[in-house]
Amino acid sequence: MTGTIVLFNLNLRLHDNVPLHTAAANGPVIPVYIYDNTIKTRWPLGGASKWWLHQSLNALANDLNAIGSKLIIREGNSYLVLKELIQQTGYKDIYFEHSILPEASIPEDRLYKLCKRFGGEARRFRGQTLFHPSQIHTKDQTPYKVFTPFWNSCLKHEAIPTPLPIPHLQAPENWPDNIPLEDLKLLPTDFDWTNSLDKCWQAGETQARKALDQFVSENIDQYDNDRDIPSLKHGTSKLSPHLHFGEISPITVWHQVKNAIDLSPSKDRGGKVFLKELGWREFSYHLLYHFNDLDQAPLNKTFQHFPWVKDTGSLTAWQKGQTGYPIIDAGMRELWQTGWMHNRVRMIVASFLVKNLRIHWLEGAKWFWDTLVDADLASNSASWQWVAGCGAEVAPYFRIFNPTLQSKKFDPDGEYIRRYVPELKKMPDKHIHEPWTANQDILESAGIKLGKTYPRPIADHKATREEALIAYQQLKSSKALVS
Ligand SMILES: Cc1cc2nc3c(=O)[nH]c(=O)nc-3n(C[C@H](O)[C@H](O)[C@H](O)COP(=O)(O)OP(=O)(O)OC[C@H]3O[C@@H](n4cnc5c(N)ncnc54)[C@H](O)[C@@H]3O)c2cc1C
Numbered sequence: 019m020t021g022t023i024v025l026f027n028l029n030l031r032l033h034d035n036v037p038l039h040t041a042a043a044n045g046p047v048i049p050v051y052i053y054d055n056t057i058k059t060r061w062p063l064g065g066a067s068k069w070w071l072h073q074s075l076n077a078l079a080n081d082l083n084a085i086g087s088k089l090i091i092r093e094g095n096s097y098l099v100l101k102e103l104i105q106q107t108g109y110k111d112i113y114f115e116h117s118i119l120p121e122a123s124i125p126e127d128r129l130y131k132l133c134k135r136f137g138g139e140a141r142r143f144r145g146q147t148l149f150h151p152s153q154i155h156t157k158d159q160t161p162y163k164v165f166t167p168f169w170n171s172c173l174k175h176e177a178i179p180t181p182l183p184i185p186h187l188q189a190p191e192n193w194p195d196n197i198p199l200e201d202l203k204l205l206p207t208d209f210d211w212t213n214s215l216d217k218c219w220q221a222g223e224t225q226a227r228k229a230l231d232q233f234v235s236e237n238i239d240q241y242d243n244d245r246d247i248p249s250l251k252h253g254t255s256k257l258s259p260h261l262h263f264g265e266i267s268p269i270t271v272w273h274q275v276k277n278a279i280d281l282s283p284s285k286d287r288g289g290k291v292f293l294k295e296l297g298w299r300e301f302s303y304h305l306l307y308h309f310n311d312l313d314q315a316p317l318n319k320t321f322q323h324f325p326w327v328k329d330t331g332s333l334t335a336w337q338k339g340q341t342g343y344p345i346i347d348a349g350m351r352e353l354w355q356t357g358w359m360h361n362r363v364r365m366i367v368a369s370f371l372v373k374n375l376r377i378h379w380l381e382g383a384k385w386f387w388d389t390l391v392d393a394d395l396a397s398n399s400a401s402w403q404w405v406a407g408c409g410a411e412v413a414p415y416f417r418i419f420n421p422t423l424q425s426k427k428f429d430p431d432g433e434y435i436r437r438y439v440p441e442l443k444k445m446p447d448k449h450i451h452e453p454w455t456a457n458q459d460i461l462e463s464a465g466i467k468l469g470k471t472y473p474r475p476i477a478d479h480k481a482t483r484e485e486a487l488i489a490y491q492q493l494k495s496s497k498a499l500v501s
Pocket of ligand 1: 245254255256257258261262295296299300302359360361362364365390392393394397399405
């Protein structure tokens with residue numbers, strides 16, 4: 019029997035899907051998604067990611083139906099499931115997109131052996147990144163640890179391939195068994211907290227392509243300025259969950275933005291800044307690929323000895339958006355309500371956790387992992403380490419964000435704060451960034467009782483900043499740094 023099993027993993031799309039495209043040229047295709055909950059991983063899928071995956075698989079199944087094909091969903095050990103599928107269908111070739119992220123990986127080595135055993139072939143293809151991390155290295159053949167030379171090296175690399183169209187798919191004579199998507203139990207069963215996500219997002223390839231079209235035609239011109247203003251609904255593309263789940267390939271995004279820049283000079287500035295952000299995504303994958311403990315250990319090993327503080331009370335206040343710093347509380351509540359947080363605010367809340375509260379960056383990474391719809395092991399780990407000052411790029415530890423100044427600069431009239439911290443709605447602009455500076459009359463007329471309706475700050479920025487700097491100085495001068 020000739021035909022190919024094509025695996026869908028973090029490539030939940032039909033356009034620019036190289037394994038699908040290649041298999042389609044060889045005869046009938048069986049598209050398969052396996053939910054392998056037997057893999058032992060440090061990072062099992064978080065709640066928000068499971069919600070997204072459910073929606074995305076549903077969309078993919080519909081898209082395949084629309085072109086006369088079908089998504090076969092299975093659950094269990096992926097090796098055993100595939101062995102059974104080969105035996106049931108007689109299809110001995112398996113094509114898949116190579117995943118750089120460990121939490122999504124299928125055991126590639128075992129797949130090669132499995133297909134060989136049955137006289138077939140397993141083939142892996144590009145797709146998750148613009149460049150494979152193994153292709154980019156310094157003159158000494160070592161991985162990059164600094165973004166700018168990394169990105170310059172990427173840009174000198176061979177041209178990024180053109181995205182592929184949806185292939186014509188030939189159906190097999192008989193379809194193998196399938197389980198209903200609901201059986202994967204990706205949606206919460208007890209308390210349904212996903213209502214708010216339903217209102218904010220539509221997963222799937224069609225939606226991903228729509229979001230890209232809209233962003234490129236209407237918003238990219240202003241991206242260089244708008245991307246730092248969290249109150250703007252379209253200041254950034256919000257493509258991150260679509261990119262993470264492979265509903266759109268980075269290659270597609272790259273070419274569409276590049277073409278727009280070439281056609282319209284007004285998109286040049288914003289477009290180029292945007293392409294550089296795709297570079298940061300590449301850099302994160304590069305780091306995780308080459309330093310595969312990036313998700314658990316500091317890249318700068320000195321930080322193994324950093325005196326982190328265990329403080330469950332403060333951690334919970336941070337998670338719930340009850341720190342008393344409006345910009346931080348707005349960000350943490352945006353995350354909880356929408357499964358996403360603006361990049362500028364991610365940096366502010368992360369800095370507060372690791373520097374003012376001195377709570378381990380892994381605690382923050384874990385919370386983000388569970389609550390973000392774009393939770394991505396490479397970008398999350400690299401970004402948390404970057405903010406904590408223990409990562410690759412130079413973000414010196416002593417650069418500690420002042421949440422109040424950041425708030426005044428990037429949310430001057432408090433629009434973002436008022437959206438997510440409604441109890442501060444009536445606070446005048448002058449005091450909205452630091453309600454504790456307002457006198458009793460102002461607080462009363464804004465309907466706020468500090469410590470009751472809105473918390474007092476859980477940490478004093480100036481004092482905790484000093485403590486953090488002392489801890490860092492001690493670390494620097496300790497034997498740990500010397501050895
Ligand atoms: C503490 C912290 C944790 C983060 N965790 C994640 C995560 O789990 N998943 C994730 O995708 N991003 C993460 N980021 C990076 C960044 O915040 C998001 O990619 C961005 O906010 C997504 O919104 P957007 O799609 O509108 O971005 P845009 O500004 O429109 O950028 C376009 C794309 O470029 C990529 N990108 C942009 N900025 C970065 C960056 N700094 N690092 C890596 N890629 C970037 C993303 O794929 C994004 O979709 C984190 C940042 C911080 C500071």
